[in-house]
Amino acid sequence: MIDRIRRIHTQGRSHLYWWSFNLLVCAALLAFALRG
Amino acid sequence: MNPRLLVAISLSVILLPLVLAAIGARPPRSLLDELASGAGMLAFSIILLEFALSGRFRVISGKIGMDVTMRAHQRIARTALVIALLHPFLYQAEWNPPYPWDVIRLETVTSDLASLWSGMLAFVLLPAFIALAIMRGQPNYTYETWRLSHGVGAVVIAGLVLHHTLSAGRYAQDPVLAAVWIALSALALISFLWVYAAAPLLQLRRPWRVESIRPVAERIWEVEIAPEGHRGLDYKAGQFVWLNLGNSPFSHRENPFSISSAPGSGPNVQFLIKELGDLTRSLGSIPQGTRAYVDGPHGNLIVAGHDAPGLGLITGGVGIAPLIGILRQLALDDDPRPRVLVYADRTPEQFVHRAELEALALDARTDVVFVADEPPDGWTGPSGRVDHALLGNLFDTPERRDWLFVLCGPPPMLTSVEDALIDIGIASNRILSEKFDYD
Numbered sequence: 001m002i003d004r005i006r007r008i009h010t011q012g013r014s015h016l017y018w019w020s021f022n023l024l025v026c027a028a029l030l031a032f033a034l035r036g
Numbered sequence: 037m038n039p040r041l042l043v044a045i046s047l048s049v050i051l052l053p054l055v056l057a058a059i060g061a062r063p064p065r066s067l068l069d070e071l072a073s074g075a076g077m078l079a080f081s082i083i084l085l086e087f088a089l090s091g092r093f094r095v096i097s098g099k100i101g102m103d104v105t106m107r108a109h110q111r112i113a114r115t116a117l118v119i120a121l122l123h124p125f126l127y128q129a130e131w132n133p134p135y136p137w138d139v140i141r142l143e144t145v146t147s148d149l150a151s152l153w154s155g156m157l158a159f160v161l162l163p164a165f166i167a168l169a170i171m172r173g174q175p176n177y178t179y180e181t182w183r184l185s186h187g188v189g190a191v192v193i194a195g196l197v198l199h200h201t202l203s204a205g206r207y208a209q210d211p212v213l214a215a216v217w218i219a220l221s222a223l224a225l226i227s228f229l230w231v232y233a234a235a236p237l238l239q240l241r242r243p244w245r246v247e248s249i250r251p252v253a254e255r256i257w258e259v260e261i262a263p264e265g266h267r268g269l270d271y272k273a274g275q276f277v278w279l280n281l282g283n284s285p286f287s288h289r290e291n292p293f294s295i296s297s298a299p300g301s302g303p304n305v306q307f308l309i310k311e312l313g314d315l316t317r318s319l320g321s322i323p324q325g326t327r328a329y330v331d332g333p334h335g336n337l338i339v340a341g342h343d344a345p346g347l348g349l350i351t352g353g354v355g356i357a358p359l360i361g362i363l364r365q366l367a368l369d370d371d372p373r374p375r376v377l378v379y380a381d382r383t384p385e386q387f388v389h390r391a392e393l394e395a396l397a398l399d400a401r402t403d404v405v406f407v408a409d410e411p412p413d414g415w416t417g418p419s420g421r422v423d424h425a426l427l428g429n430l431f432d433t434p435e436r437r438d439w440l441f442v443l444c445g446p447p448p449m450l451t452s453v454e455d456a457l458i459d460i461g462i463a464s465n466r467i468l469s470e471k472f473d474y475d
Contacts, residue, residue, distance in 0.1 A: 018111040024047070025078055025115060032054050032074040036064030 039100045046088075050081045053216055057207035062140050065129060069145070072126035073206060079120035080197050080217070082112055083162075087190065087224035092231045094334060101336040102276075103471055110169075117166050124159065141206040148204070155200030158193050165189045180289045187288075191228050194221060235331060236285035242266045244328040246281065247304060249319055253388045255311040256354055257319045258296070260304055261328045268303035269333060271295060272340050273365035274358040274442065276470075277332025279307060281322055285329045294357035294444070295333070298364035305330070308357035308388055337362070337442055337470050344440030344466065347375040348431055350422065350453050355445030356388055358470070362442065363396055372401065376430055380407040380422045380449070384415065405430065422449065424456040432460045443469035 054077050064070050089109040091097055097105035131147040138144065146152070168189075172182045198221045201208045208214050244261040252258045259281070263269070269277070273295075280290035297306035309319060337358050339347055347366075349359040356379055363377060381387055387406055397404040407426065411419040418426055431439070441457055443450050450469050457467055 017108070018115075021112060022115055025050075025082075025119070028051055028054055029071060029074045029078060029119075032058050033064070033067050033070035035058055036070075 037095050037099060042096060042100065046085055049085050049220065050078065053077045053081050053207075053213060053220075056210070056213045056216060060207060060210045060213065062207060062210070063142065065142060068126045068128045072123055072145075075119040075126065076123040076201070076205070077207065079116045079123060080201055081220065082116035083120075083190075083194055083197060084220045084224045086113060086116070087194070087227040090227070090231060091334070092235070092331070093227070097334065098336065101468075101470070102334055103469065113166055113169070117162060120159070120162055124155070141209070145206075146204050151200065151204035154196040155204060158196040158200060161189070161193050161196070165193060179291055180287065183288045187228060187232055191225065194224055232288070233286075236288075236329075239280075239285040239329040239331060242330070244305075244330055246322060246324055246326040246328055248324060249322055251320070252308065254383075254386050256386070256388055257309045257311070258388075259293075259307045259309055259319070260297075261307075261330070262304045264327075269305055269330060271299055271305075271333035272338045273298050273361040274337035274339065275333035275335040276358065277305075277330045277334065280329040280331075281319075282326045282328070290329070290331065292334075294335070294355075294361070296357040296361050298361055298368055300365055300368040308354055308360075310354040335470060337444060337468050339366075339440060339442060339468075342440045344373070344438065346373050346436060346439040348378070348436070348439050348441040349375060350378045350427075350441065350443050350445075352380040352422065352445035352449045353386070354388075355443075358444050359442060360389060360393070363393070363402070367396060367399070367402075374401050374403075376403040376405065378405045378407060378422055378426070378430065380409065380445075382409045384408050384412065422453055422456075424459060427453065427456045428460055431457070431462070437461050437463075439466065441467045443467065445471075447471040 054074055057073070057077060086109060088096060089105055089112075091102055091105050091109065127145045129143060129145045132144040133148050134141055134144055134146055165186075168182075169186060171177070172186075198217060201217055202214055208217055243264045245264050247260040247262045249257055249259050259279075261279075271277075276292055276294040278290040279293045280287070283289040293307040293309055295305055296308045297304065311319065335358070339362055347362075349362060351359050359377060359379075363375065366373070366375060377393065379387065379393070384390075384406070387393075390406070393404045393406075396402050405418060405426075407418045407420070407422055408415055409420060411417070431437070431441075437460070439462075441462060443453055445453075450471055454467060454469060458464060
């Protein structure tokens with residue numbers, strides 16, 4: 001498991017960070033739209 | 037800048053307009069209308085943040101590294117594109133001129149062309165702009181054309197979106213949010229002017245002169261420049277600069293090249309340059325004494341300051357440039373740490389400074405392993421790819437797993453080397469790498 005996380009961190013780190021960013025953007029957008 | 041602080045500031049910039057809109061006086065509309073407006077605001081704030089992530093600001097790329105900065109720049113642009121394209125199609129409210137009594141624009145989305153034209157134009161330009169950026173490696177698309185068109189195109193699109201936001205945006209009618217949009221746009225414009233006007237002006241005051249250009253291996257040239265009337269460049273071994281040979285700094289005809297000299301060897305700076313693109317093919321015809329300009333130093337392949345007990349330097353092709361700089365500086369410093377250089381290329385004729393590297397390897401602290409992908413008859417060293425087996429033989433020992441590993445070379449090689457090092461048990465924070473595919 002640790003190896004898997006490390007691999008994600010180096011090999012796929014930009015993907016991981018990007019999808020985290022996309023999730024955050026979606027969450028912010030939903031929170032904004034649902035605030036009423 | 038500390039990476040966490042950088043991420044916090046970036047996310048604050050992206051979310052600030054949305055938060056101001058949410059706490060403003062205008063009540064929410066239907067879910068889809070709010071998603072549409074929110075998507076427009078988020079796309080615009082990401083576009084404005086992109087100016088800061090251009091890779092030309094050391095305060096931003098210095099700590100997180102150029103690879104991460106450029107990857108972030110490229111990836112979040114795609115996010116902005118998707119939500120910008122969704123933005124107009126999510127509206128459900130009536131597309132009408134605002135009703136005179138509806139001062140908070142609760143009932144309609146404006147259909148006034150005077151407010152929409154800029155948004156429509158940006159809607160068309162943004163995908164084309166990002167497509168051109170993705171295709172920048174195509175032949176007949178010179179680096180200079182790419183840089184200038186990308187910078188100017190970004191400013192034009194941001195200007196159009198600002199106009200659209202201020203004239204058509206429901207939430208941007210709030211003076212505070214309007215002021216934030218204008219301020220963020222002004223910062224983006226300032227960053228553009230810095231890169232395209234102020235930085236070239238500063239370069240003009242610190243000129244360099246080409247001291248020598250000579251071939252050092254098959255299709256690889258060594259370029260040496262000397263400072264003219266100033267003290268030179270304050271850099272660390274392993275860094276790179278954008279180098280402009282023989283053109284005005286305002287022409288943006290510059291390319292990123294790794295420094296192969298050691299900072300301790302004097303004010304002259306050397307580069308190893310492979311013939312690849314438009315500029316590098318004509319290197320042999322550049323005369324001695326040609327004026328040169330330098331933007332840098334950039335990059336984080338820096339071993340100085342790391343407390344690792346040893347160093348593994350792994351490279352392929354012209355990626356040797358920063359690593360030979362590091363080896364030279366370690367020798368100058370009489371650094372006691374053991375180091376192993378793994379240097380791969382297609383054939384032995386392509387190894388640069390082989391004699392110097394072999395001389396460095398006479399020192400008991402330094403090992404140099406040449407790896408020939410296509411070895412000639414009689415080759416006694418390792419051959420084929422730099423793979424798990426080779427790296428395991430070299431580095432799979434308890435004491436070497438704590439070493440610092442510095443990687444520079446072609447992206448496919450670095451990906452497989454990183455993979456192999458992780459498999460061996462090297463912690464990812466012990467691996468510094470630069471794929472050297474910058475814009």
